[in-house]
Amino acid sequence: MATVKGSAAARAADPALEAVGSARLLAMYRIMVLSRALDERMWIVQRQGKVPFVITAQGQEAAQVGAAMALRPGHDVVLPYYRDMTLMLALGMTPKELMLNVFSRAEDPNSGGRQMPAHFSLPRLRVLTGSSPVGTQIPHAAGAALASRLRGEDSVTFCSFGEGATSTGDFHEGVNFAAVLRLPVIFFCQNNRYAISVPQRRQMAVESVAARAAAYGIPGVSVDGQDPVAVFQAVTEAVERARAGGGPTLVEALTYRYVPHTSDDDDRLYRSPSEVEQSRRRDPIPLMRQRLMEAGLWDDEQERALQEEVARTVDEATAYAEQAPPPDPATVMRHVFAERPAAG
């Protein structure tokens, strides 16, 4: 499946595709498909009563994969939020790890079952541990970037959140701090138009989250979050600026959430099925597939093979996680404080 084909002419007709490169385009597509399949399975196991709770990414895959591809995994520091499973996959978290997380297993690398699913943490990818309170990771991102810069690393820090988070004091204080110190941070807002039930117009009196950047003297960009290529390009530009010492950027990806906020939410209370349906017409996965096919980079055969592979991967990850042991209650008092005394 690593073969890259397609006519140069077709790709040239879509210059964005050309700029990004076929290998990356195909990788983006494969991750989006995998993410969607895992995501759908999560809702299934939740409805089956096998896990109590899920919170997922459906509809926002393109925004996340486009952003992740602009980063150097394991080199750049990442502060995701609970909707970022596609981002995590793209960075290198495995499907098995994601499913271990959903099943709250001892082996879950994010928290060993201590946190709700989708509260990510993974040292090998420099993914810092996150919490549920919205927006708190934004000052952390500034601090992480400060530390990297102080050590002379050329890594950037990537921080992800929803448009609702931009109303918090921590968004303001964190972005302002990063702007004043010109820290190498990418503030990445996935504007899916709702914070649970609250629509964007009740969240802010501006049309675009990117407009908030003006308050901090930093660039603010708004891109189509259903187009992973556009997101990749916008985030790449922000990353390059940050690496070059040009300070932070606020990137807004306009997107939509296809599922309820969480498995506890009933989204019919605040948005119409037709609105969701309407939005699904720009589902990033079929859009991308079509684009790849038009560019001659993908065909039905490859699609079938991918679907099979993905189904197998999801099955395996789910089966593994389902049978994996839960955390040991004897460990519940551990890690309140460091276990070994400081080196002194």
Added chain:
Amino acid sequence: MATVKGSAAARAADPALEAVGSARLLAMYRIMVLSRALDERMWIVQRQGKVPFVITAQGQEAAQVGAAMALRPGHDVVLPYYRDMTLMLALGMTPKELMLNVFSRAEDPNSGGRQMPAHFSLPRLRVLTGSSPVGTQIPHAAGAALASRLRGEDSVTFCSFGEGATSTGDFHEGVNFAAVLRLPVIFFCQNNRYAISVPQRRQMAVESVAARAAAYGIPGVSVDGQDPVAVFQAVTEAVERARAGGGPTLVEALTYRYVPHTSDDDDRLYRSPSEVEQSRRRDPIPLMRQRLMEAGLWDDEQERALQEEVARTVDEATAYAEQAPPPDPATVMRHVFAERPAAG
């Protein structure tokens, strides 16, 4: 002293003066002079060891008097900050009340000696009680405006703070809230270039606080804070917009503080005497005097009379406050909760 004179021709040469009206101009000037004299006296009684602490307004009188004159005292709701003694005078707090406050007397109408000086509160002027933590009054202002509007009042809410306060989470959350609900609030920032020792460029990466308004979809205006007429006009416009249902405005008055942050501060640690000297060349009081004289609205005779009157007022207020009794320690447990049970 209420006579208003001066040639129409001279006033016409300064159209701003003409627009504001002579009576108001003279009132502005008189309040600034009175405020400065009271302010200087406060520092004297502090240095004499008669009071432990002062925090005052020198340099910012024009900004404050210009803003106050745009309001309807006792009708509009006001949330000042600790630097607003000129604003309070202009609204109608008496010199005696200000001095009782500085001496922390039982009769101090702001807190009966419970709070540091300059933490204002005065129900008859709808001045809500304020605290020391910077920025907390900003959400209060949104709430007060919400209450006024719900009752169908046409009052606006005026909220004052320094440029340092605009870095707080509460600034962001409060202004955003007011913007989303289009509440009748005037957010008035006195940008005196320092938050204690921290200069504006370490506080924000924008040239002007007014730029912050873009994040909220509300108008942001920057005016010369040493010109009370310009401030009056900018705030009047904002008040009119608010009363007409047009929502909040962020008004920035560019100004400078001539004295240390408080009597505990040594400002030579962070700014040069020459910078302060430089800034004093635009002292709003001589500027205004000259302007009034050029417009034929003021002469040396009036000036002498005013200075005498002001000196007498300050002396009387100080003498009164100095001999006034301190709070009764027996009252110290009162007002933790309401004293009479709720009406039910």
Added chain:
Amino acid sequence: MAVKRMIEAIREALDEEMARDSRVIVLGEDVGVKGGVFVATRGLLEKYGPDRVIDTPLSESAIVGVAIGAAMNGLRPVAEIQFADFIHPAMDQIVNEAARIRYRSNGAWGCPLVVRAPYGAGIRGGLYHSQSVESFFAHVPGLKVVIPATPADAKGLLKAAIRDEDPVIFLEPKRAYRLIQGEVPDGDWVVPIGPARVAREGRHLTAVAYGMMLHLTLQAAEQVAREGISVEVVDLRTLAPLDRETILGSVRKTGRLMIVHEDNRTLGMGAEIAALAAEEALYDLDAPVRRVTMPDVPATPFAAVLEDAVLPDVDRIARAMRELARE
């Protein structure tokens, strides 16, 4: 008198107070169109309109701060914090502002405000949807802290809180929302803030509890009653100001005291109640005081086995009762 769930009792209290007093408004995240994530405010937007039922931006400090400004300017706001776990960003507004407004203005201004928040564990909410935050606020002079355990108290105390002249932190045991049903008197049912309630009379020991733990404590008392141990159970209801007399009266009678809460042990409410006994009833105590609480871990972990390992349950409470009775 009708049997209701706690969540219904809360909704009724809000509805009745909004109908009764046009100064009452409700504000918070998702309280309007969605009717609240626990549906406590469902129907209010339709009935009282968007000026009085306000879906706010995601800004806890502003939710409380705006409510404070509105309260000073004549309204009676009921601010909802979606989960008590998210109340910390509003700490400054609650502690430095709401609690001190009357005191600092020497009585000139008041702050009649209610902050409602679902709190507590046992719903598989993990570290950030399970917290007990009561002792932060019970420590702060100028705040009243109320935690109802029954639908009748939920309704009556919430109505009293809304009518109170001072800020009230009203914490709702969310595990009890649907689980706990009970009779709620008809009419304008108001329960005064202040008095605790002896929920079960007993002779051998006093168990003080509140919120969801009250119910587990009553079950444990029932269990040990079969073994001849007679437990007096005090439902605190108002945590601040504390009803010292009811607690001390019971302790003086039984000579034995235990406190049960799901907040962690150190400086939880149990500390203050044990201290009260050590100061005011030392000579009446026949055995050391006991606290049955969450251990000192940062709220409950998510996985069921982990949460069950830390959260007090009927067995643990009953065991403590037996040990205390025998001591």
Added chain:
Amino acid sequence: MAVKRMIEAIREALDEEMARDSRVIVLGEDVGVKGGVFVATRGLLEKYGPDRVIDTPLSESAIVGVAIGAAMNGLRPVAEIQFADFIHPAMDQIVNEAARIRYRSNGAWGCPLVVRAPYGAGIRGGLYHSQSVESFFAHVPGLKVVIPATPADAKGLLKAAIRDEDPVIFLEPKRAYRLIQGEVPDGDWVVPIGPARVAREGRHLTAVAYGMMLHLTLQAAEQVAREGISVEVVDLRTLAPLDRETILGSVRKTGRLMIVHEDNRTLGMGAEIAALAAEEALYDLDAPVRRVTMPDVPATPFAAVLEDAVLPDVDRIARAMRELARE
């Protein structure tokens, strides 16, 4: 060994740790150019440069939040909150983030962070420059809370806090900054976090105190010693985790316990210590426990007569000692 003021000891600790470990940075309002409003950080900017001594915007939540991010990413930040009274906006970052980072990541991440803040009354600071905030934090698992009373402890404990792998809330009794002088050992003087210190041995009663109140308690002990009352004074130093053994050991010896703090009474540290005694040393107690504290008012009012009316002083402490000894 040289005699130093507490503020000098703190400055030295910061200086030495910055020199020793390039991961240590200092950030806060006015800490750079001005050297801090209490001059605790004076000279550090010149010595270590603006990358390691950072004058921040007026944003307490970001000061702590940025420090947390930097700590997770390998630094050892020392965040200054200008006055403890302004720590509340950072409550969420401290309680929900710093305290839970290790626990929630199952040990994968740590948060070696110090939050320094001058606290306490007696400087005519009024409601917002006098607060005691220790019991908020001592309640929270995952945080260490340290309050030195002497220059030697200030230096040694601050150095230990900076080297600690976990978040430490380091509260400095600001009234003691210049008032309290004492010998500070030369060299790399580190005092471990954890153990309390018996500051004065005695037989008749145990008085537990910390911060500025330690000094008033020692003076009161001296006063009543002349009347034949022998007071053992325990300087808590570390409030969390609590040194239960030292407290209990002293109480078991003397049979009488009082706690002195300037924080208000309800759910102040005294509550936890009294509870500890009621649980673990009840049979050793010969008299009811006593708390000498600020009454339950919202911090100290500004006017001298009002502050003096609420703040514990030597006379009040000595009176309580006499009463307790006689009981």
